[in-house]
Amino acid sequence: AQKITQTQPGMFVQEKEAVTLDCTYDTSDQSYGLFWYKQPSSGEMIFLIYQGSYDEQNATEGRYSLNFQKARKSANLVISASQLGDSAMYFCAMREDGGATNKLIFGTGTLLAVQP
């Protein structure tokens, strides 16, 4: 069965520093997708970044980058130059492939606190 593991319940980072949020996954599929979402206290899930299993380059979106290590089955999120507004829950997710459903499996999340 497919599974996403986020081992860091909470993280602290100083403003303007970089932080890495860990995510490992388990799947027997050859084709899959990995996502990171941000959930601020308002509750809305905000899409941050996507990495396809066949993508050779690590995905980047502004201050977000995804450190994809396929052999280790890890997809860590790196946030550079942290800002106070980055304080939120962060969820790693994996898309189950096959068919048109695009179902996502989520990890339990990491609560990031950015300190001034």
Next chain:
Amino acid sequence: SQTIHQWPATLVQPVGSPLSLECTVEGTSNPNLYWYRQAAGRGLQLLFYSVGIGQISSEVPQNLSASRPQDRQFILSSKKLLLSDSGFYLCAWSTIGADTQYFGPGTRLTVL
């Protein structure tokens, strides 16, 4: 551009009462639609998904049901709420064949 709406934003209901949560998507046609539930301090659990009008797949047997009466409308219902139905309910959409799901603002349900 596409937008997704959910209402109500918050809801407090007694045990045994019915439930109807609505989700609508604008700016796209024939989307895949999803209902997730998030218990306090937990990740998201997929409840239902739909690839078209009238087509509903259930992921977890439970007290809830879903319907898709129109292409861009997805409804989550219950005939009798349980305490365990409390949580944060999120609707999401994606384009068929595309990778990313986009979420609505959510409904916070408290069953007393």
